Every structure is written in structure tokens, then in C-alpha cells.
Amino acid sequence: MRMNPRVSVGVAAMSVSALVLGGVACSTGPSETETAAQGFADALTRRDAQAAAALTSDPTAAATAIGQMFEGLNPTDAQFTVASTDSDAGTFTLDADWTFDGGTAEDVDDTATPTTASSAPSAPADREWTYTTTGGGQAVADGGAIPWDPALLAPGLTADTSLRYTTLAGGSPDVLADNGAPLMTEQTVTLVTLDPAAVPDPTASAAALAPLLQPVAPTVTAASITSDLAAAQGRPLTVITLRDADLAPIETQLAATPGVTLVKQTRLLTVDKATQSPAFEGLRTLWEQAQADTAGWAVQLVRPDGTAERLAGQDGAAAPDIATTLDPAVQASAQAAIDTLPQQAAIVAIRPSTGGVLAVAQNSAASGQGPIALTGLYPPGSTFKTVTTSAALQEGSVTPDTVLPCPGVANIEGRTIPNDDNFDLGSVPLHTAFARSCNTTMGQLAVSMTPNALHDAAQQFGLGIDYVTPGLTTVTGSVPPADTPAERVESAIGQGRVTASPFGMALVAASIARGSTPAPMLVKGQPGVGDAAPAPAPAAVTDDLKTMMRETVTSGTATQLADIADVRGKTGTAEVAGQPSHGWFVGIDQDVAFAVFVAGADSSAPAVDAAGRFLRPIQTRLPQ
Numbered sequence: 001m002r003m004n005p006r007v008s009v010g011v012a013a014m015s016v017s018a019l020v021l022g023g024v025a026c027s028t029g030p031s032e033t034e035t036a037a038q039g040f041a042d043a044l045t046r047r048d049a050q051a052a053a054a055l056t057s058d059p060t061a062a063a064t065a066i067g068q069m070f071e072g073l074n075p076t077d078a079q080f081t082v083a084s085t086d087s088d089a090g091t092f093t094l095d096a097d098w099t100f101d102g103g104t105a106e107d108v109d110d111t112a113t114p115t116t117a118s119s120a121p122s123a124p125a126d127r128e129w130t131y132t133t134t135g136g137g138q139a140v141a142d143g144g145a146i147p148w149d150p151a152l153l154a155p156g157l158t159a160d161t162s163l164r165y166t167t168l169a170g171g172s173p174d175v176l177a178d179n180g181a182p183l184m185t186e187q188t189v190t191l192v193t194l195d196p197a198a199v200p201d202p203t204a205s206a207a208a209l210a211p212l213l214q215p216v217a218p219t220v221t222a223a224s225i226t227s228d229l230a231a232a233q234g235r236p237l238t239v240i241t242l243r244d245a246d247l248a249p250i251e252t253q254l255a256a257t258p259g260v261t262l263v264k265q266t267r268l269l270t271v272d273k274a275t276q277s278p279a280f281e282g283l284r285t286l287w288e289q290a291q292a293d294t295a296g297w298a299v300q301l302v303r304p305d306g307t308a309e310r311l312a313g314q315d316g317a318a319a320p321d322i323a324t325t326l327d328p329a330v331q332a333s334a335q336a337a338i339d340t341l342p343q344q345a346a347i348v349a350i351r352p353s354t355g356g357v358l359a360v361a362q363n364s365a366a367s368g369q370g371p372i373a374l375t376g377l378y379p380p381g382s383t384f385k386t387v388t389t390s391a392a393l394q395e396g397s398v399t400p401d402t403v404l405p406c407p408g409v410a411n412i413e414g415r416t417i418p419n420d421d422n423f424d425l426g427s428v429p430l431h432t433a434f435a436r437s438c439n440t441t442m443g444q445l446a447v448s449m450t451p452n453a454l455h456d457a458a459q460q461f462g463l464g465i466d467y468v469t470p471g472l473t474t475v476t477g478s479v480p481p482a483d484t485p486a487e488r489v490e491s492a493i494g495q496g497r498v499t500a501s502p503f504g505m506a507l508v509a510a511s512i513a514r515g516s517t518p519a520p521m522l523v524k525g526q527p528g529v530g531d532a533a534p535a536p537a538p539a540a541v542t543d544d545l546k547t548m549m550r551e552t553v554t555s556g557t558a559t560q561l562a563d564i565a566d567v568r569g570k571t572g573t574a575e576v577a578g579q580p581s582h583g584w585f586v587g588i589d590q591d592v593a594f595a596v597f598v599a600g601a602d603s604s605a606p607a608v609d610a611a612g613r614f615l616r617p618i619q620t621r622l623p624q
Contacts, residue, residue, distance in 0.1 A: 031085070031087035031141070032087070032090070032140060032141055032142065032143045033085045033086065033087045033089075033090050033091070033092055033136060033140050033141055034082070034085050034087065034092075036055060036092075036136070036140050036145075036146055037082045037085055037092035037094070037135075037136065037140075037146075038082050039051075039055055040052055040055050040056075040080075040094075040135075040146060041080040041081055041082050041094055042080075043055070044066070044078070044080040044153075045078065045079055045080050047070050047078070049062075049063045049066035049067045049070070050063055052066055053066060055145060055146050056145055056146045056147070056148040057139070057144075057145040057146065057147050057148045058148040061148060061159070062148050065150050065153060065157070065159075066153065068162050068163070069153055069154070069157075069162075069163050072162055072163045072164045072165065072302075073098060073100070073163055073164070073165045073299065074100075074165060075098045075099055075100055075165070076099050076100060076101045076126075077097075077098070077099040078096070078097070078098050078099070079096070079097045080094050080095070080096050080097075081094065081095045081097075082094060082095075083095045083132060085136075086136075087141060088141060089136075089137070089138065089141060090136045090137050090138050090139060090140035090141030090142070091134060091135070091136040091137060091140075092134070092135060092136045092140075093132055093133065093134050094132065094133050094134075094135070094152070095130070095131075095132050096129075096130065096131050096132070096133065096154070097128065097129075097130045098128065098129040098130070098299075099126055099127070099128050100126070100127040100128075100129070100165055100297060101126065101127075127297045127313075127314070129299050129311070129312040129313075131154065131155055131312075133151060133152050133153065133154065133155060134152075135147070135149060135151075135152035154301075154311070155311070156301050156309075156311070157301065160303075160304050161301050161302060161303055161304070162301075162302045163299065163300070163301060163302070163311075164299070164300045164302050164308065165297070165298070165299055165300075166297070166298055166300060167292070167295040167296065167297050167298075167316070168295060168296035168297060168298055168313070168315060168316045169291060169295060169296075169316055170294050170295060170296055170315065170316025170317040170318050170319065171316070171317075171318030171319065172185070172186035172266075172291070172319070173287065173290055173291075173318070173319040173320055173321045173322055174321045174322070175268070175283050175287060175321070175322045175324060176321050176322065176323045176324060177324060177326055177327065177328050178324065178325050178326055178327045178356070178358070179327070179328075180323070181271075181328070182271050183270065183271060183275075183324065183326060183328065184268050184269060184270050184271065184280065184283065184284075184287070185268070185269065185271055186266050186267070186268055186269075187243065187244070187266065187267060187268075187269045188244055188264055188265070188266055189241050189242060189243055189244075189264070189265055189266070189267050189269070190241070190242050190244070190247045190251075190262050190263065190264050190265075191238050191241050191262070191263040191264075191265060192209070192213070192238065192239045192240050192241070192242060192254055192260060192262060193236050193237065193238050193239065193260065193261050193262075193263060194206070194209065194225070194229065194236065194237050194239055194257075194259050194260055195236040195237075195259050195261065196229055196232075196234060196236075196237070196259065197234060197236075198258070198259045199258040199259035201258075202226075202229055202259060203222075203226055204258070205257055205258050205259045205260065206222045206225035206226045206229065207222040208257050208258075209222075209225060209239060209254070209257055209260065210222040210224075210225060212250045212253050212254060212257075213239070213240055213250075216240070216242065216246045217240055220239065220240060225237075225239055236261075243269065243273065247262075268283075268284050268287050268288075272328070274332075275328065275331060275332065275335075276335065276361075276367075277326070277331060277335075277359070277360045277361060278360050278362060278367070278371035278373050278374055279326065279357065279360040279374070279471070279472065279522060281371070282470075282471040282472050282473060282522065283322065283324065283471050283522070283523075285471070286322055286470060286471050286523065287322060290319035290320070290322065291319055293319070294316055294317040294318065294319040295316045296313060296314045296315040296316030296317075297313045297314060297316075298310045298311075298312070298313030298314075299311045299312040299313060322471075322523060323523065323524040323525075324471070324522055324523055324524065325351065325354070325356030325357050325358065325521055325522060325523075325524060326357065326358065326359065326360075326522070327358045327359065329618055330349055330358040330359045330592070330618055331358070331359040331360075331361060333359075333613075333614050333615075333617045333618045334347040334349060334359040334360075334361035334594075334614050335347075335359075335361040335363075336613065336617075337361075337596075337610045337611070337613035337614035338361060338362070338363045338596075338598075338610050339363050339364075341363055341365070341598060341606065341610065342365065343365060343598050343599050343600045343601055343606070344362070344363070344365045344366035344369060344372060344598075344599040344600070345362065345363045345365070345366055345596070345597065345598045345599070345606075345607075345610065346360075346361065346362040346363075346366050346372055346373035346376070346502045346596075346597045347359065347360075347361045347362075347373070347502070347594060347595070347596050347597075347610065347614055348360050348361075348373050348374070348502045348503045348505075348506040348594060348595050349506065349592055349593070349594040349614075350506050350507060350509075350510040350518070350520065350592075350593050350594070351510075351518075351591050351592065351593075352509075352510040352511075352513035352514040352518055352588070352591060352592075352593050353514065353518070353591050354518060354521065355510070355518030355519045355520050355521045355527055355528075356521050356522075356524070357472065357520060357521065357522050358592060359594075360373050360374060360503075361373065366599075371473070372501075372502070372597075373501070373502045373503060373597075374472065374473060374474045374475070374501065374502075374503045375473065375474060375475045375501055375503075376501050376502065376597075377475060377477060377478070377499040377500065377501055378499060378500065378501075378574060378576075378582055378597065378599070379494055379495050379496075379498060379499060379500075379574040379575070379576070379582070380477070380494040380498065380499070380500040380505055380572055380574060380584060381493070381494040381495070381572035381573045381574030381575070381581070381582065381584055381604075382437045382439070382442075382493060382494055382570065382571060382572040382573060382574075382584070382604075383494060383500075383505055383508075383570050383571070383572035383584045383585070383586045383595070384458075384491075384492075384493065384494030384498060384500070384572070385434060385437065385442050385492070385493070385494070385570060385572075386461070386508060386509075386512060386545055386549075386570050386586070387454060387457045387458045387461060387463065387479070387508070388442050388445065388446060388454065388457075388491075388492045388493075389430070389434055389442075389544075389545060389548065390457045390460070390461070390537050390541050390542075390545060391446075391449060391453045391454055391456070391457035392430075392445045392446075392449070393540075393541045393544060394453075394457065394537065394538065394541055395449065395453065397448070398430055398445070399430070399544075400429065400430050400431040400544050400547070400548065401429050401430070401431065402429065402430050403427050403428065403429055403430075404427065404428065404429075404430055404433055404441050404444070404445070405426070405427050405440070405441065405444070406419070406424070406425035406426065406427070406428050406432075406433050406436070406438035406440055406441045407419075407424055407426075407440050408422035408423055408424035408440070409422055409440070410440040410443065410444065412440070412443045412444055412447060412485075412489050413447060413484075413485045413486040413489050414486060415443075415486055415489050415490065417439050417440050417443045417489065417493070418439065418440075419437075419438055419439050419440055420437065420439075420573060420603075423436070425438060428441075431544075431547070431548045431551055432551075434548040434551070434552070434556075434570075435548060435551040435552040435555060435556030435557070436556050436557060437552075437556070437557050437570075437571060437572075439493045442492045442493055443489040443492050443493060445492065446482075446485075446488040446489055446491065446492035447485045447488060447489060448485075449482075449488055451481045451482055451483045451488075452481045453488075454479055454482060454488065454491050454492065454498075455479045455480065455481050455482075456534065457537065458477075458479040458508075459479075459532060459534045460511070460517070460534050460535070460536055460537045461507065461508040461511035461512065461517060461537070462476055462504070462507040462508065462510075462511050462517040462520075462530070463476050463477050463479060463500060463504050463505075463507065463508050464476060464477055464478055464479045465517075465530040465531060465532050466530065466531045467519070467520055467528035467529065467530050467531075468528055468529050469519075469520050469521065469522060469526075469527070469528030469529075470522065470523045470526040470528075471522040471523050471526075472520065472522045472528070474501070474503050474504075474520065474528075475501050475503075475504070476500065476501060476503065476504030476507060477498070477499050477500035477501055477504040477505075478497070478498070478499050479491065479498050480497050480498075482496075482497075494572060494574055495574065495575060502595045502596075502597040503520075503595070504595075505584065505586050505595035505597075506586070506593055506594050506595040507520060507593075508586060508595075509569075509586040509587060509588055509593035509594060509595060510588075510593035511536070511537075511542075512542050512545050512546060512549070512588065512593075513546070513588040513591075513593045515536060515537075515539050515542045515543075516536035517530075517536065546568055546588065549568035549569050549570055549587075549588065550566070550567075550568045552568070552569055552570055552571065553567055553568060553569055556571075557571040557604065557608075558570075558571050558585065558604075558608050558611075560605075560608050560609060560612055561587075561608065561611060561612050561615070564589065564612065564615050564616065564619065565619075566589065566590065567587055567588070567589045567615060568587060568588045568589070569585055569586060569587035569588065569608075569611065570585070570586050570587075571584065571585055571604035571607070571608060572584030572585070572586070572604055572607075573602075573603055573604050576600075579600060580600040580601065580602040581600075581601070581602050581603065582597065582598065582599050582600065582601060583596075583597070583598040583601030583602070583603055583604045583605065583606050583607040583608075584596065584597055584598075584604060584607050585604060585607040585608045585610075585611045587611055587615075589615055589619075594611070594614070596608075596610050596611045596614070598610065
């Protein structure tokens with residue numbers, strides 16, 4: 001039986017159509033639920049609050065909540081993935097994975113309960129918070145918006161709560177002095193702030209504040225507060241920060257002053273308010289890092305009343321105390337020795353046997369210029385003759401007893417070199433020329449030296465070497481090679497391109513005392529590491545230098561110190577173009593090596609006198 005061609009074609013067409021329709025039915029794409037859930041997760045991962053909120057039933061509320069969530073948590077990373085969907089019900093679940101870094105000391109929540117070092121582990125470098133949330137509904141299955149619910153972002157989140165990430169202090173370490181006593185501790189301070197916008201007459205508030213504060217800060221006056229207010233241009237001004245002992249007698253009056261608010265904070269402060277040192281800044285940095293390294297962390301659900309519930313996190317550990325080499329009595333004596341000087345002045349003291357820094361002091365005039373005791377670079381003048389004499393003795397051309405000319409003025413390599421006040425000793429042994437500080441002798445000695453002789457001799461005493469020392473930022477100085485005889489003449493007397501810091505010259509003195517350069521150290525057990533480690537000068541050379549430095553005190557340029565048993569030293573006056581000369585003294589007394597610097601002193605006498613004021617009060621307790 002033959003079929004009608006038309007019929008057969010029609011049947012075939014129907015069959016193809018049925019196959020095509022059947023194919024469509026078997027290859028359906030993502031459901032409305034899957035599309036909405038994936039879009040929401042992707043937008044959150046991109047931290048695109050507007051795009052995520054646009055998929056919800058309340059874009060305005062959702063955008064605000066999402067923005068606050070990311071702002072409050074401030075993660076290093078956040079990933080949202082769709083864990084499951086129910087296309088028929090329109091519901092879905094999201095997996096959230098937040099990562100936070102270790103935070104900084106400024107983030108630490110000091111209100112957290114401390115834990116003991118034995119019970120709390122150190123904080124990890126990365127901190128993770130993972131959870132699952134559920135959202136959606138029939139509206140989503142029907143192609144509508146995701147019903148907005150803050151709990152879709154994080155468990156327990158509501159319209160009137162927010163999320164916050166914070167670090168948790170595990171206990172505050174102390175900074176200890178060399179004797180183990182607390183030198184710096186975490187203490188409460190109060191910021192006295194005046195808001196000019198909160199009062200009709202800020203000048204009247206300034207006038208009321210000044211007499212209350214002057215017993216604590218004599219320089220604070222009504223005029224100074226008014227001037228600072230003008231500079232603040234309408235912003236609130238922190239007038240002063242007070243310790244609790246200073247606040248207590250005047251707290252009530254301060255709080256009653258119009259426009260004044262009192263804000264409490266915690267800070268690392270010296271136990272003795274009078275103790276100050278540029279070294280403390282580095283110790284504060286170490287302390288803050290220790291806090292950050294051992295801090296715990298928390299993700300908190302913050303309620304409208306400010307109370308918080310921890311959703312995730314870990315308690316902090318107690319950071320260990322920081323044991324330093326600083327000696328409070330030596331520090332106090334160094335500070336008192338220079339406080340009354342009108343010029344910038346600094347003293348650095350080092351224990352030669354260990355390299356421990358005993359004191360770093362500078363007066364207020366110096367502090368206005370930064371930490372000059374540690375990093376200020378100046379021509380060292382005749383204190384550099386310790387290096388020059390060492391280089392000459394090592395070359396073997398002279399001994400301490402070699403008789404050399406010391407004229408009042410000499411023309412050496414075209415450079416007129418005078419002695420101080422043009423004194424003329426005639427011909428004297430090298431040790432006498434050293435003790436009396438003969439520029440003309442030293443300049444002539446340097447002429448025949450090799451270009452690197454002074455550079456190498458300086459490095460043998462640590463000068464010109466850069467040290468990385470925990471808690472200390474230092475620069476020792478610079479002694480470039482002197483290629484010409486004229487350059488060597490300048491360098492030999494601590495002028496020209498030679499520079500040194502008070503720290504650097506204290507290290508020179510410590511190297512002579514020890515016989516080799518000690519690694520400088522501020523935190524016990526953490527010596528500095530230099531960028532070079534030259535062999536020390538021969539022991540015979542350093543012994544000769546110590547003998548000459550003693551002669552400097554007994555019959556040379558530092559006889560003001562002759563009453564101090566066994567002190568050794570070298571004076572220095574350094575010319576500065578167009579300014580009064582700087583004064584220096586480097587010394588050794590038992591196991592203390594030190595450098596005194598007085599800017600613009602016009603001679604070494606103020607530095608020598610300061611050395612005496614520094615040493616005499618501590619003679620009976622100097623490290624032996």
C-alpha cells in the first residue's frame with residue numbers, strides 16, 4: 001500500500017516538531033531561584049552593595065545594611081557562594097567565608113578580658129569566619145525579588161544591629177629597665193578637648209582653661225589656646241593630654257568648662273613622668289607590635305545600646321614584657337646634665353662589655369630637631385683624633401712616644417691648620433699631642449696615610465657602619481675615603497666630609513674600651529646587626545689610646561674631670577661654616593662609654609662640664 005506523499009511529509013514534519021519541542025523541555029536553563037541566588041552571591045563577593053540590594057525587595061534598606069557590614073568588618077577578603085537552592089520553594093542557602101588580617105595595635109579593644117600567656121595562643125596571621133545563611137521564598141521562584149532580611153547577610157543580624165570586627169588585647173606588657181623594674185607601662189590618659197562650635201565664646205573657655213592647666217603645663221596660656229584654636233579652623237582642639245594624677249585635682253572644673261570634653265585613652269607611658277628619651281619611641285613601636293602579634297580578634301554583633309555579642313573570634317595572648325638595657329639612674333643623670341644648656345645638647349651612654357645602651361638623653365632644644373642623639377650628623381672635630389691616632393699607630397710609622405712637631409699654625413697641603421688659640425708646644429711625644437689636641441700634629445700625620453686608612457680605622461670602632469637594632473633607629477656617621485692629602489688633613493681633625501652622631505661617637509668610645517666594637521643593643525637578647533664587621537684594631541693600639549685618653553683628663557684638655565677617678569676621654573671642637581663651633585667630649589669610665597654633644601658651644605668646655613655633671617652623681621653605682 002502506497003502512502004500519499006503529502007501525508008508522509010506532514011507526519012515527518014510533526015515528528016521533527018515533536019523532537020524539537022521535546023529537546024527544549026529536556027534542556028531548561030537555571031531556575032529563577034538559582035539566577036537570583038547566584039546574582040546576589042556574586043554581587044556580595046564583589047562588594048557591590050547597590051547591585052546586591054537591587055535584587056531584594058527593599059533596595060534602600062539592603063544597600064545600607066550591606067554597606068555597613070563591609071565597613072564594620074573591613075575584611076581582607078570575603079567570598080559568598082550558593083550552597084543549595086530549592087527552585088520550587090524559591091529558597092536558597094549561602095556559604096560566607098570572611099578573612100581578616102592580624103590587625104594593628106591601634107585596633108586593640110582594651111576592654112576585653114585579658115588572658116594568661118599559658119592559656120591563650122598567639123594570634124594567627126589570618127583569621128577566618130565562615131557560616132551559612134538562608135533566604136528567598138515563593139516570590140523568588142515566581143521571578144520576583146529576594147525578600148529582604150538582614151539575617152541573609154549574617155546570622156542574627158537585624159535591622160537595628162550591626163557587625164564589627166575588632167582585635168582583643170591579651171594583656172599589656174611592661175617595658176622594663178635594666179634592673180628589671182618597670183620603666184614604661186600602659187596607663188590611662190585623658191584628652192582635654194575644646195570644641196569652639198559648642199560654645200558661643202571659645203575665648204572665654206580658653207581663659208577658664210589656662211589657669212587650671214598651668215600648674216601641670218606652665219606654657220599653656222589663654223593666648224596659646226586661642227592661637228591654637230585659630231589654627232584648628234573651627235575643628236575641636238586637644239589642648240593637653242593629662243595623666244590620671246594630674247587630672248584628678250582639676251577634673252571637676254575641666255568638665256564644667258563650656259565646650260570642654262574629657263576623653264580617656266590608654267597609652268604606653270614612663271612610670272616616672274620626668275623620664276624622657278628619644279629611645280622611648282622605638283620601644284613604643286616594639287610594644288605596639290607585641291600587642292598586635294599576640295592580640296585576639298572578634299566579630300561582634302553590636303546592639304543599639306552599644307553592647308556587643310561575639311559571633312566569632314579568639315582570645316588574645318599576654319605579650320611578654322620587653323626587657324631593656326636602659327639604666328634609669330644613668331638616664332636621669334644624663335638628662336639632668338644637659339637640661340639647663342640653652343643649646344641643643346645630647347648624651348649617649350653604652351656599656352662596652354655588652355653593647356647595652358644605658359642612656360639616650362637630649363634637651364628640649366635638641367628634641368625640637370628630632371632624635372639628634374641617635375641620628376643627628378655633625379663634624380666630630382678633635383674627638384675623631386681617636387680614629388686618626390689609631391690609624392697612625394696601625395701604619396707603624398709612629399708610637400705613642402714618637403716626638404712630633406706641634407706648631408701653633410701649619411700650612412699642610414695648602415690648608416692652614418691652626419691649633420685652638422694657636423697654642424704652640426714645639427716638639428712633643430704623640431701622646432702629649434693627643435692629650436693637648438694638636439691639630440697641626442694630626443694633620444701632618446694624615447698626609448702620608450693611604451686613602452682608606454681613616455675610613456678603615458673608623459669602621460674598626462663602628463663609625464660608618466649601619467646597624468639594624470631592635471628598638472633603635474640609628475646612624476653612626478660617615479668617613480668617606482680621602483683620595484688626596486688635603487682631604488686626609490681635613491678628615492684627620494674631624495672636619496671636611498667626616499660626620500658622626502652622638503650615638504656613633506659613643507660607640508667609638510665603647511669600642512676603644514672593649515677592644516672591639518660591641519653590637520649595640522636596647523632590648524636584652526636582641527643585639528644589632530651591622531652591615532659590615534671589620535676586624536678590631538690591635539689590642540696594643542686600643543690600650544695605647546686608653547692611656548692617652550687618661551692623659552687627656554689628667555694633664556690635657558679635660559682637666560675639669562681630673563677629680564673623677566680613672567675617667568678617660570677626648571675633647572673636640574668642630575668648626576661649622578658661619579656658626580659657632582660644636583663642642584664634643586667622648587669618654588670612658590669603668591664599664592660606661594659615652595659621648596656628649598653641645599651644638600654651637602664655641603668650644604669643648606660646655607661638653608666637658610656636662611660630662612662631669614653626668615658622671616659625678618653616678619660614680620658609686622656605675623656598672624663595674
